Amino acid sequence: MTTDVKQGSAAVHEQLVQRLRTHRSGRIPKIIGPFTPLLLLVIWEVASRSGMLDARFFPPPTSIVGTFADLVMAGTLQSHVLATLSRVGVGLILGAVPGLVLGIALGAVPWLRALFGPVFASLLPIPKIAILPLLLLIFGLGEASKWVIVAIGVFFYVFYNTMGGVLQTQPIYFDVARSSGASRWRTWTTVALPAALPSIFTGLKLAVGGAFVIIAASEFLGSRTGIGYLIWSAWGTFSVAKMFVGIVTISLLGYLAGLLVARLERRLVPWSRQ
Amino acid sequence: MGTSAIELTGLWKGFHDARRDQTVIAVEDVSFSVARGEFVCLLGPSGCGKSTLLRILAGLDEHDLGEVRVDGHASVVFQEHGVFPWLSVEDNVAYPLKVRGAGRAERRRRVAPLLELTGLTDFRGAYPHQLSGGMRQRTSVARALADDGEVLLMDEPFGALDEQTRLVLQQELLRIWPDSDKTVVFITHSVDEALTLADRVLVMSARPGRILADVPIPFGRPRDILELRRDPRYGEITYELWRLLRKEPAETRPS
Numbered sequence: 299m300t301t302d303v304k305q306g307s308a309a310v311h312e313q314l315v316q317r318l319r320t321h322r323s324g325r326i327p328k329i330i331g332p333f334t335p336l337l338l339l340v341i342w343e344v345a346s347r348s349g350m351l352d353a354r355f356f357p358p359p360t361s362i363v364g365t366f367a368d369l370v371m372a373g374t375l376q377s378h379v380l381a382t383l384s385r386v387g388v389g390l391i392l393g394a395v396p397g398l399v400l401g402i403a404l405g406a407v408p409w410l411r412a413l414f415g416p417v418f419a420s421l422l423p424i425p426k427i428a429i430l431p432l433l434l435l436i437f438g439l440g441e442a443s444k445w446v447i448v449a450i451g452v453f454f455y456v457f458y459n460t461m462g463g464v465l466q467t468q469p470i471y472f473d474v475a476r477s478s479g480a481s482r483w484r485t486w487t488t489v490a491l492p493a494a495l496p497s498i499f500t501g502l503k504l505a506v507g508g509a510f511v512i513i514a515a516s517e518f519l520g521s522r523t524g525i526g527y528l529i530w531s532a533w534g535t536f537s538v539a540k541m542f543v544g545i546v547t548i549s550l551l552g553y554l555a556g557l558l559v560a561r562l563e564r565r566l567v568p569w570s571r572q
Numbered sequence: 573m574g575t576s577a578i579e580l581t582g583l584w585k586g587f588h589d590a591r592r593d594q595t596v597i598a599v600e601d602v603s604f605s606v607a608r609g610e611f612v613c614l615l616g617p618s619g620c621g622k623s624t625l626l627r628i629l630a631g632l633d634e635h636d637l638g639e640v641r642v643d644g645h646a647s648v649v650f651q652e653h654g655v656f657p658w659l660s661v662e663d664n665v666a667y668p669l670k671v672r673g674a675g676r677a678e679r680r681r682r683v684a685p686l687l688e689l690t691g692l693t694d695f696r697g698a699y700p701h702q703l704s705g706g707m708r709q710r711t712s713v714a715r716a717l718a719d720d721g722e723v724l725l726m727d728e729p730f731g732a733l734d735e736q737t738r739l740v741l742q743q744e745l746l747r748i749w750p751d752s753d754k755t756v757v758f759i760t761h762s763v764d765e766a767l768t769l770a771d772r773v774l775v776m777s778a779r780p781g782r783i784l785a786d787v788p789i790p791f792g793r794p795r796d797i798l799e800l801r802r803d804p805r806y807g808e809i810t811y812e813l814w815r816l817l818r819k820e821p822a823e824t825r826p827s
Contacts, residue, residue: 470654477630477648478719480671488671492658569657569699 357539362546365539374528379547381523385441385516386509386555389448394505397453398498401460406490411461418457426451427515434520444516444524451512452505459501463494496570499563506559510552525551576643577723577755578606578629583638585624598624599635600780608643611749611756613770615763615813621781622759626727629757644722652732655700655711662687662696664711668719683718689748690714706737713745717752726758730765742768743797750793763813767806768797775816785816 339359345351346358369375404411404418430447437443471493475485517526529544563570585599598621606612614622627633628640630648647668655664663670665686666679674682687693690710700708709729716724730738742765749756760766766773773787790805800806 468653470650471656473627473630473632473648474650474654474656474667474715475671476632477646478668478671479645484671488667489656492656495658567658569701 355538357542362539362542365537366543366546369540369543375543375547378523378525378528378544379551381521382513382517382525382548383551385444385513385524386448386506386551388441388445389513390452390505390509392445393449393452394456394502397456397501397505398460401457401498402464402486402490402494404457405461405464405494406486418454422454422458426512430516430519439520443520444513447516448509448512451508455505455508456498456501459497459504460494463497464490466497467493495567499559499567502559502563503556506555507552510548510555514548575608576605577608577610578643578757579639579641580604581639583625583628583640584636585621585628585633586636597780599628600782601638602781602783603638604774604783604786606755606757608755609753611758611769611771613758613760613766613773614776615760615766615773615817616776616781617778617817618761620776620778622776623727625781626725626757626759629723630725642723645719646723646725647716647719647721649709649712649716649724649726649729651728652705652709655708655715657700660697660699661692661703661707661711664700665692665714665718667715683714686714686717689717690744704737705733706741709733709741710744713741713748717748722755724752724754724756726756728759728761731760731762738765739797745769746793746795746797763810763817767791767809767813768795768800773813775813787813787816 342351342356343358343360346353346356366375404415426447429450430443433443433447437446467490471489472485475489480488513524514526514529517524518530521527525544525548529541529548532538532540532544581603583599583602584597586595586597588595600621602625604612614625616622624633626648628635629642630646631642632648656667659667662680662683666674666683669679669682684693687696690713692707692710692714695703695707698707700711703711712729716726730741733741746769758766758769767789770789773789774783775785775787776782777784787809789809791800791803
């Protein structure tokens, strides 16, 4: 009798497991989902070649790929990519480090925040690209002006997110530091900084995106190198395929840089819920 | 009972809310002393100023009037969320040693027995979000032991735990404490918790917090949490403490 019951419940159990395992909603959209962008490209190709789409503005993707290959063979694309990446890289460091330090300082010290907060608040609304002409006057057409404009953009993202992160830290963490006898400096490095890390990374992700926007615009005007220049010069010669190569390349760079930051975040902020 | 480790005389503490122009008295004329090596529970309803009192003892808040004397350093076990989410269990426990400049090897050496004592050895590498509430509070207790003050201040450390886990941790605390030679001030709003743990229970009124009664707990040590509950005196003291607490709101209610 008891064994019967056991077998019965085991069978029911097995049946339930089977049902739960096979029952998945939205399976087909999930499988097809990743391929829809490809589908879009195919439609674009057909439409462009059949004349439904104006091929002067939307050249078929295959011809864009051809232009891409030509530019890579000639080495032009790589040198432009390198120019843009180095500007973004240097600008990121020049902007993020002061943003981090000042963000923690103003977040943790109320009188510093009261004194200097309004300065940054009044500078924040200036569109960064609007000061490019001024920077070109001050720093010339060389690399320095690009570094500085990226750095200014990055600074504000990192600064405000860091300060916000420190301000949102639960007061109890500072109490723990104090009752453990931590000095002010130790409190900054062992509590304020790690507590703010998740927001710092939010700031960094926004900063990386912003940095590519700013550098593309800056290279339109004051440069003879970089992906922004590639796009702008393609406009001048009406080589739309080249323009698309530039657009896709800079999007890809931005995407990869974002992935890199996300990876760094998983490494440095293992406690934050994904 | 030797000399006192903590001495409070005529202590007052108030807060001023500038925006609403209201002044709230949190602690009103509180005086008591705790003998060296004694375990005292402060029992009171929430918002009665007992946490404020603890913060003053810990040196985290200033008092307004009266005198406070705490012999030696006071270590604090905070309420839930007091462990750092960015540090592993081991690094959380070692934190007080680290901020005082102890090297890596020394930290490991001193923390290992504390992890063992609090049953955390197998979880030393885990982060707080991977742990149950009970494990997190064990970490908090172990960190206060690493801090190693002569006085141990505990601010409703088990308040957020479920009943069973709380009983387990109370029993653990009773096991650990006698060998530690520490003077303990333990804050709680639970009558059961107070009389299970304490040598003496100080009953506090609702805000403004005053000491209503000083109730000695007659149980010997070591204590067994389950056996205590069979002791006829357990019911009597429970009744007495509840009577003190119940009388209170009726008297202070403004209506």
